[in-house]
Amino acid sequence: MPQISIPLVVFYVVEDQPKMVDITLLVHEHQVSPESYIDELHHGAIYCPKCGVMCSRQPRKKAKRKDNVDGFFFHLKDFEHIKCEYRKAGGTKAGDGDGKAKKAINLINFNGWKSVEDDDGGDEDEDGDQDKKGKREVARGSTGNRTGGELTFGEDGSLLKAGNFSTVSRLLQVARKSLDINVQFPGHEATRIGDLIISVEKLQKNSERYIGKSWLIYGVPTSIESGKFKYFYNFASPGHKFAIYCDREVVMGKEWQGRERGRYYLFYGLLERRGDNSTVVRVTELGQAHRVSLSARKFFSKVGAG
Numbered sequence: 114m115p116q117i118s119i120p121l122v123v124f125y126v127v128e129d130q131p132k133m134v135d136i137t138l139l140v141h142e143h144q145v146s147p148e149s150y151i152d153e154l155h156h157g158a159i160y161c162p163k164c165g166v167m168c169s170r171q172p173r174k175k176a177k178r179k180d181n182v183d184g185f186f187f188h189l190k191d192f193e194h195i196k197c198e199y200r201k202a203g204g205t206k207a208g209d210g211d212g213k214a215k216k217a218i219n220l221i222n223f224n225g226w227k228s229v230e231d232d233d234g235g236d237e238d239e240d241g242d243q244d245k246k247g248k249r250e251v252a253r254g255s256t257g258n259r260t261g262g263e264l265t266f267g268e269d270g271s272l273l274k275a276g277n278f279s280t281v282s283r284l285l286q287v288a289r290k291s292l293d294i295n296v297q298f299p300g301h302e303a304t305r306i307g308d309l310i311i312s313v314e315k316l317q318k319n320s321e322r323y324i325g326k327s328w329l330i331y332g333v334p335t336s337i338e339s340g341k342f343k344y345f346y347n348f349a350s351p352g353h354k355f356a357i358y359c360d361r362e363v364v365m366g367k368e369w370q371g372r373e374r375g376r377y378y379l380f381y382g383l384l385e386r387r388g389d390n391s392t393v394v395r396v397t398e399l400g401q402a403h404r405v406s407l408s409a410r411k412f413f414s415k416v417g418a419g
């Protein structure tokens with residue numbers, strides 16, 4: 114796996130703070146380890162001692178990230194063409210740097226659900242389209258996306274940097290790369306994505322343990338009804354009923370009016386109990402719902418169903 118964390122950076126004072134400096138200028142400058150870094154005010158611009166590219170630190174000011182990963186340095190984006198031994202597979206005498214980097218990048222941060230208004234025609238494509246895109250990304254090594262985050266894959270197809278998400282479609286894409294990616298919602302403990310995904314069948318068997326928490330829930334609705342303000346995706350089973358209450362705008366925004374049954378749907382939301390021995394999840398934002406491509410069936414049959 115290409116190494117992305119840099120064990121030591123150089124603190125170098127220069128007025129205009131160029132994005133890259135000649136490394137010979139850095140030789141005698143003060144070196145800073147991730148542990149001894151305080152903040153930007155103290156250290157100004159920091160540079161990689163091996164290639165002279167400006168670096169940044171994650172997180173900026175604290176010793177650890179929310180997911181308890183130690184802070185680490187990385188090269189600024191857009192300098193991937195500059196050769197650096199810290200980018201090479203296998204790394205250098207980085208000690209535990211490589212492991213640190215692996216942990217640090219296994220996190221995807223919540224970026225607010227995509228709403229109807231800011232629909233950018235992004236990642237809601239159906240079926241093979243997205244898969245093809247995913248493969249291209251892997252082949253190319255890395256890519257940006259339209260929602261402000263970045264998905265970066267190593268040459269072996271492993272996810273290096275999960276970035277942000279604002280749709281469950283993105284979460285699914287990440288989960289299909291690795292179930293060990295952690296999902297971070299602000300103010301919550303990061304959760305392993307594999308632990309977030311549950312099937313409707315599992316939920317119907319024992320809903321108690323899932324009530325009051327938010328989940329990525331997938332299943333094939335037994336019926337879909339449209340009301341004045343909502344669509345109801347019903348999952349009936351003996352003794353217990355589970356339904357997704359999906360705001361009309363969400364469904365309209367996705368052009369799901371076809372109401373095809375026999376397809377997987379994926380929703381994210383809080384599971385709540387209602388008085389009539391049923392449980393519901395309310396879906397109000399476009400990003401919280403996704404009609405799952407047929408190619409995902411095999412994936413779902415392995416995940417979250419046990």
Ligand SMILES: [Zn+2]
Pocket residue numbers: 161162163164165166188197198199
């Ligand atoms: Zn470098």
